[in-house]
Amino acid sequence: xxxxxxxxxxxxxxxxxxxxxxxxxxxxGIESIINPDDRHALEAAISLKxxxxxxxxxxSMGPPQAVDALSxxxxxxxxxxxxxxxxxxxxxxxxxxxxxxxKAVEKIGGFDLILCGRQAIDGDTAQIGPQVADYLxxxxxxxxxxxxxxxxxxxxxxxxxxxxxxxxxxxxPALLTVIGELNTPRYAMVGGLIDACREKAPxxxxxxxxxxxxxxxxxxxxxxxxxxxxFAPKSQRQGEMIEGDAEAAAKSLIGKLKENSLI
Amino acid sequence: MIRSxxxxxxxxxxxxxxxxxxxxxxQEIDEKGEFPMEMFQKIGKMGVFGIxxxxxxxxxxxxxxxxxxxxxxxxxxxxxxxxxxxxxxLMGTNFLFHFGTKEMxxxxxxPAMRGxxxxxxxxxEPEAGSDLGNVSTLAKKTDKGFVVNGMKTWVxxxxxxxxxxxxxxxxPAKKLRGLNFFFFPKDTPxxxxxxxxxxxxxxxxxISELAFNEVHIPHEYMxxxxxxxxxxxxxxxxxxxxxxxxxxxxxxxxxLDDSIRYAHERAQFGRTISKYQLIQAKIANMAVNLxxxxxxxxxxTRMIDNKEECLKxxxxxxxxATESACKAGDEVTRxxxxxxxxxxxSAQRYYRDNRFLLYGGGTHEILQPNIARWxxx
Numbered sequence: 001x002x003x004x005x006x007x008x009x010x011x012x013x014x015x016x017x018x019x020x021x022x023x024x025x026x027x028x029g030i031e032s033i034i035n036p037d038d039r040h041a042l043e044a045a046i047s048l049k050x051x052x053x054x055x056x057x058x059x060s061m062g063p064p065q066a067v068d069a070l071s072x073x074x075x076x077x078x079x080x081x082x083x084x085x086x087x088x089x090x091x092x093x094x095x096x097x098x099x100x101x102x103k104a105v106e107k108i109g110g111f112d113l114i115l116c117g118r119q120a121i122d123g124d125t126a127q128i129g130p131q132v133a134d135y136l137x138x139x140x141x142x143x144x145x146x147x148x149x150x151x152x153x154x155x156x157x158x159x160x161x162x163x164x165x166x167x168x169x170x171x172x173p174a175l176l177t178v179i180g181e182l183n184t185p186r187y188a189m190v191g192g193l194i195d196a197c198r199e200k201a202p203x204x205x206x207x208x209x210x211x212x213x214x215x216x217x218x219x220x221x222x223x224x225x226x227x228x229x230x231f232a233p234k235s236q237r238q239g240e241m242i243e244g245d246a247e248a249a250a251k252s253l254i255g256k257l258k259e260n261s262l263i
Numbered sequence: 264m265i266r267s268x269x270x271x272x273x274x275x276x277x278x279x280x281x282x283x284x285x286x287x288x289x290q291e292i293d294e295k296g297e298f299p300m301e302m303f304q305k306i307g308k309m310g311v312f313g314i315x316x317x318x319x320x321x322x323x324x325x326x327x328x329x330x331x332x333x334x335x336x337x338x339x340x341x342x343x344x345x346x347x348x349x350x351x352x353l354m355g356t357n358f359l360f361h362f363g364t365k366e367m368x369x370x371x372x373x374p375a376m377r378g379x380x381x382x383x384x385x386x387x388e389p390e391a392g393s394d395l396g397n398v399s400t401l402a403k404k405t406d407k408g409f410v411v412n413g414m415k416t417w418v419x420x421x422x423x424x425x426x427x428x429x430x431x432x433x434x435p436a437k438k439l440r441g442l443n444f445f446f447f448p449k450d451t452p453x454x455x456x457x458x459x460x461x462x463x464x465x466x467x468x469x470i471s472e473l474a475f476n477e478v479h480i481p482h483e484y485m486x487x488x489x490x491x492x493x494x495x496x497x498x499x500x501x502x503x504x505x506x507x508x509x510x511x512x513x514x515x516x517x518x519l520d521d522s523i524r525y526a527h528e529r530a531q532f533g534r535t536i537s538k539y540q541l542i543q544a545k546i547a548n549m550a551v552n553l554x555x556x557x558x559x560x561x562x563x564t565r566m567i568d569n570k571e572e573c574l575k576x577x578x579x580x581x582x583x584a585t586e587s588a589c590k591a592g593d594e595v596t597r598x599x600x601x602x603x604x605x606x607x608x609s610a611q612r613y614y615r616d617n618r619f620l621l622y623g624g625g626t627h628e629i630l631q632p633n634i635a636r637w638x639x640x
Contacts, residue, residue: 071267191323
C-alpha cells in the first residue's frame, strides 16, 4: 500500500502568546512542531505499513526549516519526505495550499491512500484535507477515529459525529482526515532521526517548477482569500458566581434568566 | 542541500518524551523505589540504548555528543532513569559490544539495545574503589576457562541485571596489569546479588553487592585481550566522566526551571520573591554555573567525537558540572523555603539526587589532585 501523509510544521501554540498591542502571535523562541493531528495521521500510516507493507511518503509545504518535520516523520518510520518549498508558495490560503499539495500528489502519483490531520493548530480551518481530495477527485472521509479494515480496493473506517459515529466504506484511493482518538503516536527512533539528517537522507525539495505550477497560481498571488487583520477578540462578557446551596442557587439562576428574557 | 541538525532534532525529540512521559511520572517512580521497567522499555523502543554504536551492528549510529544530549534531557526529568540509561548505553554494554562473541552479541547485546535485557557494570569492591589496583575478585585460569571468587559492591542494576561486565584480577602480582573484564549472564551458578541498598537519592536505582562463589565461566567470557582491562577501562573513562557531567547539567536545568517558576509564583510582602535581589543572585549563579557546565561538557564531547585525548577536559567538566548540580540542588531548596523540605515538591529530589553524581566516574577528591597535576603541579 502506498500512503501519502500530509504534514504541516506549526508553532507549538500551547506556548504561543498574543502581543496585546498588535494582536499578533509572538513566535519568538517558540518551537516548531509537527501539527498534533498530523502526528496521528503519521502513526496511522506507519501502523498500516507494519500490517500490510508498502511505502509511506510524508509531504509538507513550508519554509526550509520545515524539513525538521519531515526528518521527525522519517524518525517515526516514514520512508520518504518531500518538502514543497519556494518563495512563491509563501502566504498561501487554504485554496492555494490545497492546489499546491494536490499538484505535488499528482506528481508523486500511484497512491492508495492520503492521510492527514483533521486541522492544524495554527489556522484551525480543517479545509486542506477536504480541498485536496476535491482537487484530486477522490473520496474523502473526515474525522476518522478508527480504521477497521483495509481491503484491496476499499477501506472501512469510523467517523466521529457529535452524537455518535458513522461507519463508512469507501473506495481507494481515498483521503482520510484523522482525529487524536485514532491512536497514540510513537516517538521517533533516534537512529531514524540521525539517518534523516544525513546528506543521503530520502528527503526531496520541490519548488514551483518541479510540480509544474505557475507562480501566479500559488502562494499569496494564487490565494482567493486575504487576511486583512489578525486580532484577539475583546472579552466583553462578565461572569457571575451565584453563591448559596444548590436549591437557592437554582432559584436565583432561573430568576436572572427570566429577568433577561432568556427563558 | 537542506538537512536537519541531528543534535537539535534528537534533543527536541527526547525533551518531548521527558516532558510528556517522564516528568509526569517522576515522583511516583521515585517513591516506588523499584526498577522503572516500563520507562526503561519505552526508552529502549526509541533506540536510545544504541546511540553510541554503529547502525550496521545494532546501534543508532550516533556519537558521544548525542549520547550526552540524551543523558542531559533524561536527567532533567529523573536522575535515576537517566543513570540507568547512561549505564545501558555505555559501561554496561561497551565491552560486550567490542569483545563479545557473535553468540553473546545476538543473545545479550542486541536485546539490550532494544531494552529487553538489563546490563550492569561492576568495578568497586569493599576494599577497592578509586584504588583499582586493590581489586581482589579473582578469576583463576583453568583448562576449561576461569573460576571466579570475590565480591563486588555498589553494583548499579545488581539485583535486576540480565548480564554483568565485571572487572576481575587474574594475577594479583601484576596489580593493575592483571585486571581484566569478564562477562557473566545472571543465571551463572555461584553468582548472587544481595538485596538492593536503601539509598539517599536516585531511589529507583537498584544498587547491591554481587558475590562470586566458585563461578565457572568459559574462556570466551574474558572481554578483551588478557592484561588489557585497565587500558580498556581508560578507553571509556573520559566518556564516563563527560556523561556524568551531562547528567549534572540535566539536574541543574530542572532545579533552575523550578526555581524560576516558583520565584514568579511565590509572593511575600506584596510582591513575588523574584523581585528580591537575594533570590535573583541565587538564580543568576545557577544560570552562570549551568552555562559554564554546558561549555565544558560539550567541549569534551566534541573532543571525544574527534578522537582527541581529553581526560583532563572530561574530568574538569565532571568536577565543575557536578559541583554546580550540588549547589543548584541546595539553592532550589532554599528558594522554595520550607516547601523545599516537603516531599511533595521536586526540589527535595534534586537535593538528594545530586549526591549520586559525586561518586561515579571518580570522586572529586581523586579528580582535584589529578587536575592540579595536569595543569603543572
